[in-house]
Amino acid sequence: MIEVTIDGKKIEVEKGTTALEAAEALGIEIPTLCYHPGLPADGNCRLCQVEVIDRGRKSLAISCMYPIRGPVEIFTDTEDVRRARKFVIQLLIARSPQSPVLQKLAEEYGVDVPDERFVQKGEVDLCIRCGRCVRACAELGNECIDFVSRGWEKEVNTPFNEPSKTCIGCGSCAEVCPTGAIVVTEKDGTRTIWDRTFRLVACDACGTPFATEEQLEAAKPEFEQTDTRVLCPRCRKIAEARTIVLLDGAQGGHV
Ligand code: SF4
Ligand code: SF4
Numbered sequence: 001m002i003e004v005t006i007d008g009k010k011i012e013v014e015k016g017t018t019a020l021e022a023a024e025a026l027g028i029e030i031p032t033l034c035y036h037p038g039l040p041a042d043g044n045c046r047l048c049q050v051e052v053i054d055r056g057r058k059s060l061a062i063s064c065m066y067p068i069r070g071p072v073e074i075f076t077d078t079e080d081v082r083r084a085r086k087f088v089i090q091l092l093i094a095r096s097p098q099s100p101v102l103q104k105l106a107e108e109y110g111v112d113v114p115d116e117r118f119v120q121k122g123e124v125d126l127c128i129r130c131g132r133c134v135r136a137c138a139e140l141g142n143e144c145i146d147f148v149s150r151g152w153e154k155e156v157n158t159p160f161n162e163p164s165k166t167c168i169g170c171g172s173c174a175e176v177c178p179t180g181a182i183v184v185t186e187k188d189g190t191r192t193i194w195d196r197t198f199r200l201v202a203c204d205a206c207g208t209p210f211a212t213e214e215q216l217e218a219a220k221p222e223f224e225q226t227d228t229r230v231l232c233p234r235c236r237k238i239a240e241a242r243t244i245v246l247l248d249g250a251q252g253g254h255v
């Protein structure tokens, strides 16, 4: 265990804990955009910067990527930190002035929101290029979406802007998106995402369409191990709870 000080508060953490995790454990909030606790960090937004003093040397560090390896002192809200975050917000909001997430940050850090009439023509762009969707899809082993183009043109898309053949329509990318930039529509037993429409399968218990055929196919081993019926998450929970009650009852009967 290593003792670190964050904004004057001391905490002992395991070696390798990130500065962001340590701050969270102390209840100190650091703004993040690309970080998601369920995904590998990749430090692409740089919003979570903090000041670290390590053996007398002061530097800015990306807190979600900074593993604590020694007794450092960390400051999460200094003038330098705020200036660095302000710069990040200025760059992001110049491209997506309509994003409520960025507008909130801009207000907090005193960044002027550009007049979108002069910045953006055409569609509303809510994407803040955090890459969570790309990492979520990659974690599933699908890799159907990625960043394409560079600089101002950079965006998340499917290869060649065509509906992806390997996409299973699971919606995980949309679930982790912090801005609602990925549109998922469900209508008449179908789900459309990334310009591809999937047929939804209904739950064997309640009849609600809840998952795509491709999604269930990908999860098949799990279903075969637990229950032969196709159940939505809610009905699965109920079924599992019933099994536990029945087992408990059976065990109680033998006592
Ligand atoms: S819906 Fe498609 S693109 Fe999105 S995470 Fe699932 S497989 Fe990937
Ligand atoms: S679509 Fe959403 S999750 Fe993906 S990069 Fe844009 S804002 Fe992030």
Ligand code: FES
Pocket: 031, 032, 033, 034, 035, 042, 043, 044, 045, 046, 047, 048, 049, 062, 063, 064, 065
């Ligand atoms: S949240 Fe740490 S770099 Fe984006």
